[in-house]
Amino acid sequence: MKADVLSQVFDSLPSPMMIVRLDGGIERLNAAAASLLDLGLDAHLPNLLELCRSLDRGATNVLERCAGSAGWQPLSVELTRGGHAGLRVAMTGRGLVDAENRTLRVLLLADRSDNVHFEEHRRLIRLLNSELAEQQRLREQLDEALNRERQLHEELVHRMKNNLSMLSVIIRSRKAASRDPNVNQALSDIEGRIRSIALVHEMLDGTRGLEVVEASDLLGKLCATMRDSVAPPNVEVTWDLEPSRLHITDATPLCLLVNELVTNAMKHGFPQGGPGRVTIGLRRLCGALELRVTDDGAGMTSDAGQGTGSRIVEALAMQMDAELSRETGPGVHWRLLFKPADPDGGRRSVGDAA
Amino acid sequence: MTDTRPAAAELPLEGDIFMRRLLRELSGLLEDVVGTESAEGYISGVGSIMGRWIGEQYRGAIDLECADARLLAEVLVDLKRRIGGEFHIIAVSEDRIVLGNARCPFGDMVQDRPSLCMMTSNVFGRIVADSLGYARVELQETIAAGHGRCRVVVHLEPRRESAPGEMEYFSTRSAADAREPEPAE
Numbered sequence: 001m002k003a004d005v006l007s008q009v010f011d012s013l014p015s016p017m018m019i020v021r022l023d024g025g026i027e028r029l030n031a032a033a034a035s036l037l038d039l040g041l042d043a044h045l046p047n048l049l050e051l052c053r054s055l056d057r058g059a060t061n062v063l064e065r066c067a068g069s070a071g072w073q074p075l076s077v078e079l080t081r082g083g084h085a086g087l088r089v090a091m092t093g094r095g096l097v098d099a100e101n102r103t104l105r106v107l108l109l110a111d112r113s114d115n116v117h118f119e120e121h122r123r124l125i126r127l128l129n130s131e132l133a134e135q136q137r138l139r140e141q142l143d144e145a146l147n148r149e150r151q152l153h154e155e156l157v158h159r160m161k162n163n164l165s166m167l168s169v170i171i172r173s174r175k176a177a178s179r180d181p182n183v184n185q186a187l188s189d190i191e192g193r194i195r196s197i198a199l200v201h202e203m204l205d206g207t208r209g210l211e212v213v214e215a216s217d218l219l220g221k222l223c224a225t226m227r228d229s230v231a232p233p234n235v236e237v238t239w240d241l242e243p244s245r246l247h248i249t250d251a252t253p254l255c256l257l258v259n260e261l262v263t264n265a266m267k268h269g270f271p272q273g274g275p276g277r278v279t280i281g282l283r284r285l286c287g288a289l290e291l292r293v294t295d296d297g298a299g300m301t302s303d304a305g306q307g308t309g310s311r312i313v314e315a316l317a318m319q320m321d322a323e324l325s326r327e328t329g330p331g332v333h334w335r336l337l338f339k340p341a342d343p344d345g346g347r348r349s350v351g352d353a354a
Numbered sequence: 355m356t357d358t359r360p361a362a363a364e365l366p367l368e369g370d371i372f373m374r375r376l377l378r379e380l381s382g383l384l385e386d387v388v389g390t391e392s393a394e395g396y397i398s399g400v401g402s403i404m405g406r407w408i409g410e411q412y413r414g415a416i417d418l419e420c421a422d423a424r425l426l427a428e429v430l431v432d433l434k435r436r437i438g439g440e441f442h443i444i445a446v447s448e449d450r451i452v453l454g455n456a457r458c459p460f461g462d463m464v465q466d467r468p469s470l471c472m473m474t475s476n477v478f479g480r481i482v483a484d485s486l487g488y489a490r491v492e493l494q495e496t497i498a499a500g501h502g503r504c505r506v507v508v509h510l511e512p513r514r515e516s517a518p519g520e521m522e523y524f525s526t527r528s529a530a531d532a533r534e535p536e537p538a539e
Contacts, residue, residue: 022526068402068480068483068524068525068526069479069521069523070524073399074392074395092395095523104524104525
């Protein structure tokens with residue numbers, strides 16, 4: 001048989017096979033061996049000792065051991081370079097004598113089953129890399145969509161705040177133009193409610209798209225605004241607010257509620273114009289939040305609680321799934337207990353608020 | 355009255371028997387798990403290392419640089435004697451050494467353990483090849499295979515193809531000499 005045919009047979013064998021000098025120099029390897037060692041067939045062939053570990057244990061060189069006999073001897077190497085670095089390969093080796101110059105070589109043959117494992121390992125790594133790339137691409141898409149949504153949300157909050165401000169200006173101008181005290185009162189009530197909602201959006205506008213505000217800041221600003229704009233000089237407005245993160249789901253109705261209760265206290269609690277006090281308190285209570293709005297005014301008559309303000313208060317409490325109670329005389333004491341929505345998710349927990 | 359002391363019990367248990375039994379069980383397990391042919395590969399690997407080591411011991415004690423077949427045959431018989439074998443020279447010529455053996459160093463423990471014979475093949479092949487450059491060991495008869503004795507032929511001339519039951523050995527001494535000497539035990 002011609003040498004080139006034998007050469008083709010060697011190259012096409014499915015098992016990795018190579019001919020190595022005793023110093024580790026690779027003289028020839030087939031395609032399967034090149035694939036195993038991650039080498040190009042035409043590339044400069046490095047020394048096998050640079051590619052593998054465990055070939056030389058102590059002073060007994062394994063290549064030399066294999067070279068000394070025509071019998072196949074087992075050996076095990078750990079690849080140190082290439083795509084399979086770190087993997088251990090079972091091989092067999094035997095001596096081979098060049099008939100022409102009596103030079104001794106080692107014929108190394110890797111275990112075919114191990115090679116199959118390598119291919120499976122390589123396939124799984126390729127698959128994993130491909131999936132990682134796909135996951136990365138999806139994540140980038142999601143991040144992009146999230147950024148876009150956040151920008152839109154910020155824009156929406158900003159526009160809402162501006163629109164509410166514009167609405168307040170319109171109402172104030174109408175109020176100035178009206179001479180009917182009933183109309184003026186109604187417009188003032190509406191203006192107060194719009195101001196409460198606008199306050200929430202004003203705070204949200206500064207949170208870069210978050211849907212959470214600090215309750216003590218929000219209610220503190222509302223109380224200060226009401227003290228300066230709604231409260232008569234004879235009524236002192238004070239507040240004591242514990243810090244607590246509040247989702248927009250709760251922030252807006254809570255602001256409206258405080259606005260209604262304080263406005264009602266101002267409107268009905270001090271008809272004689274004597275000195276008085278309205279106190280707003282917020283505190284955490286076993287996972288819930290407790291709002292108290294108290295005044296030391298005249299209290300409520302039995303037919304009170306039928307007006308628009310009271311109906312709004314009840315509707316808001318219902319929206320918040322809150323427990324609302326009132327005690328009268330002397331003064332009026334409102335208590336609202338509610339389980340706040342998850343600041344990070346916006347969903348209200350179902351269960352006992354207390 | 356029966357002596358109940360463990361130390362007084364007559365048992366076939368002492369260091370040499372223990373080591374031979376250990377080798378028998380190890381080689382048996384190896385043959386069962388990976389097959390006789392692969393097990394012979396493992397034993398050959400050990401035999402090659404042992405052959406190199408034994409050869410170095412003799413080289414340190416007597417001059418083997420110009421050893422002829424006769425001297426090498428005497429070395430092989432001597433080393434087997436030292437480890438409990440009973441080898442003898444049947445014939446020596448320029449192209450072969452023929453040895454016989456009546457007792458295996460592994461004793462009865464070698465029965466049905468043909469892979470252990472690769473120890474003899476490798477040790478003989480290694481020592482002769484390192485001296486003469488080539489050896490082909492033919493195990494014609496073995497106690498392990500149930501022949502009741504061993505007949506080992508060490509061919510000294512290369513042949514184009516080795517027959518079944520033969521194993522070729524090549525000298526690797528130039529490579530070994532180039533290495534650092536093995537540390538003394």
